[in-house]
Amino acid sequence: MNCAFCALIQADSARWVARGPVASAFAPLTPIAPGHTLVVPTSHVADLFETPPEVLAETMALVRRVAGTMRSTLGADGVNILNASGPGSEQSVPHLHFHVIPRWHDDGFSTWPTGRSQHHVQGDPIARLASAVAG
Structure with missing residues (x-):
């Protein structure tokens, strides 16, 4: 597999905010704001569309934890949470990821x-x- 995020996770070469x-x-x-963080499923x-519900739930729980910490630690007034999924969305890395931007x-x-x-x-x-x- 040729996935940039999987390579970072396996090589332990990222600047980690949290690992689980x-x-x-x-x-x-290339962060666009001080503290800009990517949250990804570890696998x-x-x-x-491909993510099992339990993996998505834990990933989003980490998104929320990182976002809350940006307010309390960095003094952010708010956060943007950005995701692109699928080829029509301009997804740049084919590994689910959420940009959490203070x-x-x-x-x-x-x-x-x-x-x-x-x-x-x-x-x-x-x-x-x-x-x-509803259907």
């Missing part, structure tokens, strides 16, 4: 999309989703 048997957290190579799963009122950047999708879906997409989720 199910989920781990480490500093990215390889490609994306949100934010401050005066940090001078935005992580929100600046445009809108040009893709069109037949019918009412929210009604279709609600029906399928």
Whole structure:
């Protein structure tokens, strides 16, 4: 397997925030904010769609713990939690990961999309989703 995150985990070559048997957290190579952290399942799963529910639950629990620690330790006013899953999402590394980015009122950047999708879906997409989720 040629996964950059699995290689980091196996080689123990990351700057670790937390390490666990199910989920781990480490500093990215090019952080966009002080304390920017990546949270990943410790074992390889490609994306949100492939992740077993129990692994996703433990990974998200670590996301929450890291986010809370950013407020208490770094004085962050809030956090952004970013994920891209699947080839249409601009996912850059095929290993599920969440960017946990501390934010401050005066940090001078935005992580929100600046445009809108040009893709069109037949019918009412929210009604279709609600029906399928209930189904």
